Amino acid sequence: MKTLIKGGRVIDPANNFDKQADVLIEDGKIIAVTKNIKIIADKTIDATNLIVVPGLIDVHTHLREPGREEAETIATGTCAAAKGGFTTVLCMPNTKPALDNAPAVEFILLKAQKEGLVNVHPIGCITRGSAGEELAEIGVLKKAGVVAISDDGSPVSNSLVMRRALEYAKMFKLPVIAHCEDKNLAKNGVMNEGFISTLLGLRGIPPQAEEIMVSRDVMLAQLTGGHLHVAHISTAGSVDIVRQAKKKKINVTAETCPHYFSLTDEAVKGYSTSTKMNPPLRTAVDVAAIKAGLADGTIDCIASDHAPHTREEKSREFDLAPFGIIGLETMLSLSLMYLVDKKILSLKQLIAKFTANPAKIFALTDRGSLSKGKRADITIIDPSKVFVANSFISKSSNSPYLGKKLKGVAAYTIVGGKIVWSHKEGIIY
Amino acid sequence: MKKIIADKTEITKILKVLAAQIAKANKDLSSLAIVGIQTRGKYLAKQIVELLNATNKTKIPFGFIDTTLYRDDVATTSATRAIKETDLPFEVSDKKIILVDDVLFTGRTVRAALDGIMDFGRPKSIALAVLVDRGNRELPIAPDFVGMTIVTKSIDKVKLEVSELDGADRVILLKD
Amino acid sequence: MEKISGLKSKDLLGIEFLDKSEIELILNTAKPFKNLFTRSIKKVPALRGKTVVNLFYEPSTRTRTSFEIASKRLSADVVSIAVSSSSVVKGESLIDTGKTMEAMKADIIIIRHNLAGAPAILAKNLNASIINAGDGFHEHPSQGLLDAYTMRDKKNKIEGLNVLLVGDILHSRVAKSNIWALSKLGAKVRVAGPPTLIPKGIEKLGVKVFYNIDEALEGVDVVNILRIQLERQQENMFPSIHEYVELYQMNAQRLRMAKPDVLIMHPGPMNRGIEISSEVADSPNAVIREQVTNGIAVRMAILYLLGSKKQNGKTSVLEAAQ
Numbered sequence: 001m002k003t004l005i006k007g008g009r010v011i012d013p014a015n016n017f018d019k020q021a022d023v024l025i026e027d028g029k030i031i032a033v034t035k036n037i038k039i040i041a042d043k044t045i046d047a048t049n050l051i052v053v054p055g056l057i058d059v060h061t062h063l064r065e066p067g068r069e070e071a072e073t074i075a076t077g078t079c080a081a082a083k084g085g086f087t088t089v090l091c092m093p094n095t096k097p098a099l100d101n102a103p104a105v106e107f108i109l110l111k112a113q114k115e116g117l118v119n120v121h122p123i124g125c126i127t128r129g130s131a132g133e134e135l136a137e138i139g140v141l142k143k144a145g146v147v148a149i150s151d152d153g154s155p156v157s158n159s160l161v162m163r164r165a166l167e168y169a170k171m172f173k174l175p176v177i178a179h180c181e182d183k184n185l186a187k188n189g190v191m192n193e194g195f196i197s198t199l200l201g202l203r204g205i206p207p208q209a210e211e212i213m214v215s216r217d218v219m220l221a222q223l224t225g226g227h228l229h230v231a232h233i234s235t236a237g238s239v240d241i242v243r244q245a246k247k248k249k250i251n252v253t254a255e256t257c258p259h260y261f262s263l264t265d266e267a268v269k270g271y272s273t274s275t276k277m278n279p280p281l282r283t284a285v286d287v288a289a290i291k292a293g294l295a296d297g298t299i300d301c302i303a304s305d306h307a308p309h310t311r312e313e314k315s316r317e318f319d320l321a322p323f324g325i326i327g328l329e330t331m332l333s334l335s336l337m338y339l340v341d342k343k344i345l346s347l348k349q350l351i352a353k354f355t356a357n358p359a360k361i362f363a364l365t366d367r368g369s370l371s372k373g374k375r376a377d378i379t380i381i382d383p384s385k386v387f388v389a390n391s392f393i394s395k396s397s398n399s400p401y402l403g404k405k406l407k408g409v410a411a412y413t414i415v416g417g418k419i420v421w422s423h424k425e426g427i428i429y
Numbered sequence: 430m431k432k433i434i435a436d437k438t439e440i441t442k443i444l445k446v447l448a449a450q451i452a453k454a455n456k457d458l459s460s461l462a463i464v465g466i467q468t469r470g471k472y473l474a475k476q477i478v479e480l481l482n483a484t485n486k487t488k489i490p491f492g493f494i495d496t497t498l499y500r501d502d503v504a505t506t507s508a509t510r511a512i513k514e515t516d517l518p519f520e521v522s523d524k525k526i527i528l529v530d531d532v533l534f535t536g537r538t539v540r541a542a543l544d545g546i547m548d549f550g551r552p553k554s555i556a557l558a559v560l561v562d563r564g565n566r567e568l569p570i571a572p573d574f575v576g577m578t579i580v581t582k583s584i585d586k587v588k589l590e591v592s593e594l595d596g597a598d599r600v601i602l603l604k605d
Numbered sequence: 606m607e608k609i610s611g612l613k614s615k616d617l618l619g620i621e622f623l624d625k626s627e628i629e630l631i632l633n634t635a636k637p638f639k640n641l642f643t644r645s646i647k648k649v650p651a652l653r654g655k656t657v658v659n660l661f662y663e664p665s666t667r668t669r670t671s672f673e674i675a676s677k678r679l680s681a682d683v684v685s686i687a688v689s690s691s692s693v694v695k696g697e698s699l700i701d702t703g704k705t706m707e708a709m710k711a712d713i714i715i716i717r718h719n720l721a722g723a724p725a726i727l728a729k730n731l732n733a734s735i736i737n738a739g740d741g742f743h744e745h746p747s748q749g750l751l752d753a754y755t756m757r758d759k760k761n762k763i764e765g766l767n768v769l770l771v772g773d774i775l776h777s778r779v780a781k782s783n784i785w786a787l788s789k790l791g792a793k794v795r796v797a798g799p800p801t802l803i804p805k806g807i808e809k810l811g812v813k814v815f816y817n818i819d820e821a822l823e824g825v826d827v828v829n830i831l832r833i834q835l836e837r838q839q840e841n842m843f844p845s846i847h848e849y850v851e852l853y854q855m856n857a858q859r860l861r862m863a864k865p866d867v868l869i870m871h872p873g874p875m876n877r878g879i880e881i882s883s884e885v886a887d888s889p890n891a892v893i894r895e896q897v898t899n900g901i902a903v904r905m906a907i908l909y910l911l912g913s914k915k916q917n918g919k920t921s922v923l924e925a926a927q
Contacts, residue, residue, distance in 0.1 A: 195806030199621070201721035201743025201778060204805070271722030315700060317720040319741070495637070498649035503913045509611030512637040512909075548646040 067096025749782025
């Protein structure tokens with residue numbers, strides 16, 4: 001089955017490509033990317049005024065299945081991903097049971113194959129049960145199919161255990177994704193510690209709670225030569241630490257999330273629990289530093305940290321509501337609005353954060369670019385389409401952008417050559 | 430259309446008449462107390478008590494009551510009203526009270542004043558003296574001493590102005 | 606009758622959201638209510654037929670009783686509900702509890718909760734007027750207002766007064782409300798306490814920070830002493846009660862460092878011998894009992910101003926009955 005994507009602006013950062021071109025795919029693979037492909041295709045997609053890019057990759061998602069299917073499932077979460085323009089998601093292991101054993105990992109892969117609309121790759125635990133004490137069977141997990149390990153949700157508080165993890169995972173070339181949080185400093189905190197937390201009477205999490213652990217983990221990466229990937233960077237100090245570490249050629253990569261470059265802790269006024277996540281929303285100074293870190297390459301990826309919670313869980317007093325917001329369906333728009341429109345990143349630089357960079361960091365070698373023979377995972381973006389985020393495909397709607405006007409959508413999401421989402425028709429099974 | 434229906438001279442004359450009528454109706458002036466209804470009834474009551482005390486060499490006590498907290502429309506109007514002072518510096522239960530108000534209209538203000546006074550004790554009696562009775566009663570309230578009676582429509586406005594607050598002493602009728 | 610503009614919001618969630626004229630309105634309205642207390646019938650029918658619910662998620666005798674008495678003196682019907690801490694975590698959600706009250710046609714809900722933002726949740730989801738009787742570390746507006754009333758009553762003004770708040774400012778909703786009220790009315794506010802108990806950014810509210818109480822007391826017209834909670838010692842906020850007393854207790858010797866006519870205030874209940882010595886508590890400078898009396902008048906004013914206006918176009922019982 002031949003599919004031709006005609007007349008779009010093709011941006012492929014991995015190949016340093018940014019011009020008008022057509023893309024031809026067949027049998028789930030990319031055949032050619034050139035101007036004016038003259039061929040009779042079974043299906044033609046008119047991409048005039050649209051932007052054609054390699055399928056976007058989200059390296060940090062919580063799909064909640066198994067264990068919390070009332071908030072999200074692999075089926076609904078991957079539909080949300082498709083709507084957001086994402087053809088691959090990496091899902092975190094803090095499910096119930098946790099992904100610290102082979103059968104759990106195989107369950108994810110099988111369920112995703114059966115019900116997932118986009119590609120799903122599991123991330124395994126660093127320690128058993130993410131308890132931070134004993135290493136999980138990382139080799140077994142790698143064999144079962146994990147592409148990285150993380151105890152996300154929790155830090156690995158014991159420095160010796162983190163050292164061992166970085167050392168041990170080296171042989172499997174697995175990135176160790178660190179949730180950097182000093183749990184004692186952050187104790188009982190529910191938002192950023194600052195003037196706003198004083199105004200609101202809420203206990204704060206100082207930025208140093210994150211920075212101390214980023215600093216520690218970077219030093220352990222230096223000690224061990226392991227690959228550290230810093231999850232959800234949120235503070236100016238953290239960006240600086242990673243910047244210096246990269247200068248020293250330490251094997252560290254980093255990701256941030258759209259809320260850290262689009263909102264500050266001012267958004268928490270009014271106590272909406274859709275502004276409660278961990279790490280919390282920070283100050284304008286931090287937002288500026290995150291943008292600068294994206295611009296100079298310190299931060300490699302933008303990830304959603306999509307964390308669905310049910311309405312009942314979030315309709316609580318601020319202190320009692322769980323941390324986390326959804327993000328798959330708004331990440332692309334927010335990135336275009338706050339980074340490209342505001343001239344922080346060029347379109348090509350932005351797309352790299354979702355394609356070439358994550359593919360390289362997590363060794364997803366068959367995607368992340370439009371080179372011949374790569375998987376036909378393609379996202380076609382309409383950068384000018386305005387919409388109001390009134391409803392979500394995700395089972396949950398805990399988003400601070402609910403009801404907001406956003407710009408930029410995925411006009412088509414194509415996975416393995418098959419259109420799974422079109423803005424006009426919705427989800428296509 | 431604005432019409433002055435009583436000027437300062439006329440008001441003073443009316444008050445003298447009212448004071449005389451009150452004295453004539455009450456042989457024993459020592460048990461009287463004069464209570465003005467806030468705001469402008471207070472000024473009339475003060476003048477009446479001064480007239481009574483001057484003419485009869487008495488020391489009739491004077492007080493005033495604010496009816497805001499006793500109004501029957503507290504729950505229904507969207508306006509908030511300033512609460513003014515209430516001061517009844519005498520033992521209410523011993524007294525025959527002469528309640529004084531400027532304009533008697535629906536009777537609701539007087540009803541509220543009666544309730545307010547009752548919260549202080551059980552007076553021997555309460556009689557009502559008004560400068561102007563403009564009719565249009567909505568409650569069975571009748572004055573015992575009336576300065577002047579006029580016929581008005583409900584939409585008309587009748588106001589007393591006093592020099593202490595408004596710069597002049599006169600009664601104004603505002604017809605639509 | 607003069608009409609005046611009332612309070613702008615249907616709720617009282619914090620003094621942060623009141624402007625100067627609204628604060629003055631509440632204080633001015635409290636005065637005639639205080640005069641009521643000298644009558645033998647300390648009751649007016651102003652809120653007759655209105656239903657007031659005290660929803661207390663945190664135990665409290667003083668504030669609850671104060672609001673109950675205030676409501677009853679306005680002839681409102683009052684119900685007090687003490688919610689146990691277990692039902693917060695395991696039981697009915699706050700919104701559901703609020704909606705149940707609303708279904709019972711509660712006009713005013715007074716809520717005290719150990720978590721900041723709880724009154725805001727009710728205010729957003731219910732049509733009833735919500736009064737914050739203390740939410741976590743956020744605000745305790747009626748206390749801030751009665752403290753301002755007391756100062757104004759005793760000193761005949763607030764503008765230009767030097768007011769010192771001493772103690773655990775970080776965890777004190779009373780301190781926050783005091784700071785808002787006093788700064789909006791033009792007083793000069795100081796706080797004194799150990800650095801661990803001073804919240805971040807408090808200077809941005811126009812407050813001068815002192816760690817040394819003896820320095821802080823110089824030239825002060827009012828000292829408002831806050832309770833110290835013993836749990837804070839376990840959190841390593843200060844090493845021991847003994848040390849706290851040594852460094853911050855308002856005692857007779859320190860009393861002499863302030864102006865001779867300094868007012869001593871305390872939101873209560875007092876820990877005699879800890880943040881305040883018995884000598885100071887019983888000195889002629891102390892107006893702590895008057896604060897309690899003023900509290901009822903101020904709360905009556907708040908209830909009257911919120912309860913006596915039509916809520917969001919919903920008809921009142923009286924209108925419906927006609």
